Amino acid sequence: AAGVIQSPRHLIKEKRETATLKCYPIPRHDTVYWYQQGPGQDPQFLISFYEKMQSDKGSIPDRFSAQQFSDYHSELNMSSLELGDSALYFCASSIRLNEQYFGPGTRLTVT
Amino acid sequence: AQSVTQPDIHITVSEGASLELRCNYSYGATPYLFWYVQSPGQGLQLLLKYFSGDTLVQGIKGFEAEFKRSQSSFNLRKPSVHWSDAAEYFCAVGDGGGADGLTFGKGTHLIIQP
Numbered sequence: 714a715a716g717v718i719q720s721p722r723h724l725i726k727e728k729r730e731t732a733t734l735k736c737y738p739i740p741r742h743d744t745v746y747w748y749q750q751g752p753g754q755d756p757q758f759l760i761s762f763y764e765k766m767q768s769d770k771g772s773i774p775d776r777f778s779a780q781q782f783s784d785y786h787s788e789l790n791m792s793s794l795e796l797g798d799s800a801l802y803f804c805a806s807s808i809r810l811n812e813q814y815f816g817p818g819t820r821l822t823v824t
Numbered sequence: 825a826q827s828v829t830q831p832d833i834h835i836t837v838s839e840g841a842s843l844e845l846r847c848n849y850s851y852g853a854t855p856y857l858f859w860y861v862q863s864p865g866q867g868l869q870l871l872l873k874y875f876s877g878d879t880l881v882q883g884i885k886g887f888e889a890e891f892k893r894s895q896s897s898f899n900l901r902k903p904s905v906h907w908s909d910a911a912e913y914f915c916a917v918g919d920g921g922g923a924d925g926l927t928f929g930k931g932t933h934l935i936i937q938p
Binding site: 717746748754755756757758759760761768769771801803805812813814815816817818820 | 858860865866867868869870873914918924925926927928929930931
């Protein structure tokens with residue numbers, strides 16, 4: 714069965730640089746979620762989109778923005794990167810009101 | 825605000841023994857409850873979910889969980905664990921009312937002894 718695709722899988726950036734993470738949801742899923750998981754931590758919800766509109770907002774820093782495109786893929790844009798942004802970033806998708814399926818994650822390292 | 829508590833940070837179980845991982849939630853209405861499993865450096869795999877109806881839900885890999893409203897609990901069980909079950913287990917709650925993010929517990933690290 715098709716799963717959530719995230720790219721890149723690994724990313725190394727320097728402080729103050731920008732990064733763009735991409736997420737391709739499971740076919741026919743209309744909702745995308747972004748989570749951040751620090752080392753040894755639980756996933757923290759950042760933001761979600763339903764039918765290309767922002768639906769819910771969690772603890773997303775102002776330096777981050779995201780959007781969902783007409784083909785339902787989503788991008789998380791991160792600017793002015795800080796060392797503390799180093800984490801696993803997960804995308805999940807769902808058909809609204811149903812369970813979320815997670816992608817393999819993008820490991821971001823900020824040096 | 826909703827919250828999830830997983831009281832056990834680590835649990836060690838012998839292979840073949842039974843398992844119960846505890847999860848307590850705080851939520852004002854009927855919650856949507858989930859258990860996810862994560863192997864090191866990997867994504868989260870959904871084990872099972874509770875939305876409504878039968879309070880005992882069956883999941884993948886032989887796992888089950890029971891929703892107890894009176895105790896605000898959603899404990900995960902497996903009658904006989906396998907070495908491959910060693911992983912991090914997360915309980916999560918959502919309101920199910922829309923595209924809202926999940927709130928996760930801190931996780932329980934399961935160690936399997938041979």
